Ligand SMILES: [Zn+2]
């Protein structure tokens with residue numbers, strides 16, 4: 001990446017750059033008092049300025065001091081890389097933030113592969129830097145001049161978007177952030193990798209199960225072929241990534257996909273979103289267990305992610321059980337009617353809303369209990385207030401009204417089909433189980 005200090009033009013310069021690299025604020029300050037022009041010098045070979053060196057090494061105090069002296073934050077090195085790009089490559093989040101605050105341009109392209117700072121953060125898997133750059137992109141002129149969606153999907157010189165790079169380099173958290181911010185999961189590359197590769201092809205090549213999960217959950221198409229006619233499944237097989245191939249096999253059960261209807265529900269707060277996402281991944285994990293069973297003896301244990309759910313469903317707790325599945329605790333509250341259900345049933349409700357084929361109008365999902373349209377989804381009060389208040393919580397579903405029951409029957413088919421897609425335990429169809437709980 002060329003942030004070394006090779007070949008400073010003199011030992012005097014070398015001492016200055018060494019002090020910058022080491023974050024020695026005093027030495028840097030006294031050098032600059034002697035010779036302010038040091039700020040304009042660069043190393044001979046890589047043409048690194050003091051700002052580049054401070055950024056790449058995470059020396060935020062030195063970086064701030066230099067920026068305070070009216071140095072442009074967008075000075076270029078030999079490869080036309082900015083200090084922001086180097087900070088993003090090395091995961092120096094404080095420097096990334098400081099440079100962004102100082103107005104660093106996020107839309108610069110280097111001369112190596114024509115990549116932006118967003119590409120570099122995604123490639124090296126620095127999700128904190130990625131978030132900071134995306135957040136800056138929303139507030140700076142980039143959003144108005146270029147458009148935020150275009151920035152998220154910016155291609156490098158070979159046609160690779162940040163999502164392609166994150167998928168290829170096995171960076172699932174970056175994949176998650178990017179798709180969450182509108183990165184196109186089905187975008188094809190130009191020359192990068194094998195021509196016409198989608199992020200799913202590249203994740204298959206890299207062999208990252210987690211990236212594949214993220215992409216499938218956001219609607220990536222297992223049937224899409226690259227320019228040579230290969231599906232991601234074939235790429236995974238060729239690379240001997242057996243588990244990845246099993247999930248990518250077009251004949252394996254369809255993955256559960258984040259419902260597009262949720263985009264129409266305003267103000268999905270981060271806690272609610274996290275609950276729903278966890279429910280989605282849990283549903284897919286159940287499906288994976290079935291798919292992967294037998295493909296290998298040593299399955300990757302899904303234990304780490306099961307924990308979130310075990311916490312929710314502790315036997316004998318006071319928490320209210322979901323009246324749809326009778327299996328999990330209510331964690332999501334529908335507004336404005338305040339009916340409650342579990343996260344997985346909420347997903348089922350939202351998946352069930354199909355666009356009207358004649359108008360392509362996507363209706364806002366309706367509450368399964370009262371049929372009023374869902375304006376917001378929030379977490380249940382019980383979760384917010386802890387155990388003390390559970391007794392005062394309104395017990396809405398102990399007694400189903402006749403109207404509620406009929407809506408409920410309508411939903412059972414939705415939940416049932418949802419179950420077939422791999423989500424939920426399908427217990428809704430088990431009448432004996434329902435009788436037990438009622
Ligand atoms: Zn439920």
Ligand SMILES: [Zn+2]
Nearest residue numbers: 337339367370
């Ligand atoms: Zn309702």
